[in-house]
Amino acid sequence: MNIVFSTTRQWNPGDEFILMGCINLLQQYLGEFNPIIYNRNPQTRRARKYDIIKAIDKAAGKDLVEKFLDNSVKERPPMDYADMVVFAGSPEWRGRRMVKLYSSILEYDLPTIFLGLGTSGKFSFNDEHFTKEEQEVFKRASLITTRDTDTHDGLQPLETHQLPCPALLSSKSGRLVDKVKRIGLMYGTNDAVASNNVSSDTYQYMMNIYKKLLDDYGDEYEIEFVSHYIDELSHFRKDFGDQTVRYSYDAKDYLDIYNRYDLVIGYRVHGIGISASMGIPGIMLAHDRRAATVKGFLADMIAIDDPYEQVKETIDASIGNIVSRSRALAEHKEATQERYLTLLDRHLRIG
Template identity: 30%
Template sequence: MKRMNILVSSSRQWNPGDEFIRKGVERLLQNILGTDQNWLLWNRNPDLFIDRWIDRRMRTDFLTNSMRDPSLDVVDLVVFAGTPEWFGQPVERIYRCLLTHPDVPVLVLGAGSGTDMPQLAPYEVEVLDRSNVFITTRSPDLAECLNAQLSTPKAIPLPCPAFYSADESQGWVMRHRVGVIVQSSGAPNQSIGEELVQGLITELRKAEGRIELDIISLYIDEHMRFSRLGLKHPCMYSYEPDHFLAQFSKYSTIISTRLHGAIAGLSAGVPSILLAEENNFRLRSTQKPFNDFLPIHSVREAFGLAAETSAEQCRQKAMDLRSFRTNAFNDLKGRVKAFIADFMPEESA
């Protein structure tokens, strides 16, 4: 039997959030289709752009083990796995190729946006308007924006697929320990304000001897900075996203400045608190589909809650969270399964 070729647009060794989203998408599709597929990567790591932030078209002379050409003549399904780069220059060649391959179905799962809502190019509208395209967004605002540009509204706001990235079989850890996912002001395109960084460092120092916690860095730059601060808390880092997902399941609470760090924590069944600057539209709009399971607090409030909440209270929150995750996953699974049955009947048989 022919193995299915799935072209997924994501990034490797750049943004761990992208990798959490991709893992959630893979878990979803493998739950529907089984595990006998070939996963082909369209790698949106900015190191593969012609000129990073200026000319974000993909180079064709790179040597990493990912696709240099969309090659839709052998691709059975195209998947844009979330993040704001599901349209625009980094994926323009996929859209252009889809114009000449109208029978290839497309899943846009967990589409995101930056501060500004996207204005789609005519060739993007032509592709996304097709009946064999399924779209979910991670914010109601983006769904409304896209539906206003399409002839037939189809974008549905649902929790980001990173919510399904972790192994659901992990049990509850009775030990009350907090994971604090930190960030810095120095990582290009991935920074937060130094005022928030300093507030975080202050609370980490105050927590010494009061809260049992680990400092978690998703970027090597952040790990280097926080490792050199002389804090008594252990510092955790890995280049491999699976290591983070396994680590997250060991905590009773996660505090995170990173949106997809918090969502990956939720995927591990751990109650998570998001730290966000007041004007961070991206974080606040993505938080909405999670109802009350992804609260946003100030640094001081978050550390106060972590200190005051008991292990038993965390356990009860985790049970409610896991029920919400199961229901959300089954909802998305049902929608995607129906789409595949309509447009890929040979795969759903």
């Protein structure tokens, strides 16, 4: 089978963590298949309302100006090779960047499933928020799962199922954390590009908290930082030049990076998720409404305005209960996978 996954590549590693979980799940259910991506990376697939370059190409009937060379689903060639489409989570699962995918699903009547849809705001399933093509694809979908209440409610009256984000399934293996020896802190900055940055208030809060954590816990535990996006590396040297930061261009390397730690703390929802998949408990610095996703990873949450004393209490409690929390994650992951497999068996019809 040729399965097309809607995701991003070389943009936000979190999207690729979700993709890894979706692929693991479908391999468990279907066996071997060819994974193909519909790359929503904004550099690859632009979403301008008025795009002069695309207008010229469309009028000419061929690519005169813009050459789509990415190794993913292209704009002009037909998707006649596809056997199935999977929307692999992420808040961007409709809109201008998605037109080609929705139209191809309808043109070739492709079986479609939506796994772990999330959102950054409230919406309704109507003409105001969805095109006619998008609505038709959703109505035909074999299965729709959501990872938060806003998305579940917004898609009514469609049949949806609220489950933890598939990033919980991103690792094929896990371990029981029996003691905290090493802690991973997720680093971010307000100066990275949009969608990979944080607000100035969040950045200042993290800097304040992290510096205190280094003072209070640095002698007892080995503490390292994790960065997901290249823009953060230069700023990290200015903020914590004497500390270690782990980074990779390849999202799959984060399985090894996060597996170094026994507890992770930070603002990246899916950094918490990929860690949880390996049995490593997390504490989320909740800086926007998407943070609710980490409830599906059994993570603690700290609000950006929480005082340091409260943060420290949360960390101390996590360290003190690390074995039971890690064991609970393993059980939760197994139960979540079974729920997904049951839904696939009940709803997915191929061929």
